[in-house]
Amino acid sequence: MALPLPPGLTPAEIAFMCEMELVTVIPRQRLEGLDLLGGPTPPLNPPYRADLPLWLALLLKRQRRANISPPPWLNPQSLEAILRVETELSNQAFSPPAPLPPSIDPLLPNPAPPFVPSATYDAPADALPYHWLELGEILLEAASDDFETPDQVRRLLRDLREIRMEKLRKGAEVLDAGGGVKMNGVGAMEVGEGRAFITGVIDGLRKIGASKEQAKREREAEERENGFVGTAPEDEDEMEL
């Protein structure tokens, strides 16, 4: 209440985090590797492609020193296939995220996004990554000449966003004070957009159901108490404790 900003991230902050994602560029000029805080970048040697963070790729693109090669899931065929999954195959769930790569070191946990490159040219083509919406929009805006059919991609992204937001909203009807809605595969921007509404619904449901919850807890406590006085359920209760 006292904070002026609502909880969660603003769209601009989500887009800023997306700029950390690696994308594949095709350089037009040579550039030595740079030692950045986030680690060294590979040297750029035309015409060999290299993976750079999105923010650096955008900078080079703007200076016409490189072209960005869009990730495979951003081509129209992939997007159409994903759209088909969203509309026909799964009415409730979202299209599944890409499977995690196998762990290299058994002692370490599996690498997961954002530490798995999901927007490079060898990313899986049949799944939307966590930052799909903002990455798609940014690339379409800054590097639309690197797409073969930018308008078609733009239209497909819009369709995907509409249908997935619709599903997220419909999720409110199955929400419960204690239960949840399955959100596997939901992207960062979608989480940011849905956060205020979904937490609001859960909060409202919790307030309405508070008295019932209280009554249930009291009944359970009473039953436990009676159990000790009575004979039969005594053992069971003690087992639980």
Place this chain on the structure above:
Amino acid sequence: MYYDIDAILTDAQKVPCQFELNVPGLGYIDGNTGGDLKRGTKVELPLWLGEMLAVSQPTSTGALVTLDLPAALSQRVMNALKADPRTVDLRAQAPHFYALAARMLELFEEEEMVDILTETFKKRSAEIADQAHNPRGALGEGAEFLRGLDETERQLFKSAHESAKSTRSWMADMKKH
């Protein structure tokens, strides 16, 4: 701790109370200035006062007043909500409908009412989300529904609308640069 305006306004809503004792000199609240308030008189008191009087036990005989459910939570309204949650004007029933219901449910044990209200809130929330994402929603055919939202639902509509708007404006801003 901050004072919550909505909680204060909820507590200020009137609930029907029946006096169980004669109270000398209190007749003015029932329009009988200077007289006594007779036992069995029904008056509408703010929730905070009614609750206080109902749970306090000044004599061994029982409470000073007995509370009743307000008209907003009557069986008639519950039946209407069961039939179709979307067509009921909750704001006309009580501006803080859900908050009032939650307070009353603390005092009365009405499991069925909890179920009806939970179902109502879910159904109406889905409708609110649809309206909030439709930029023309507030002006078009949804205006009637939006006028009937209670305070909790208005907050929900506002937050859903704000987040949709900020995402849209992020996209528009990016195009400008």
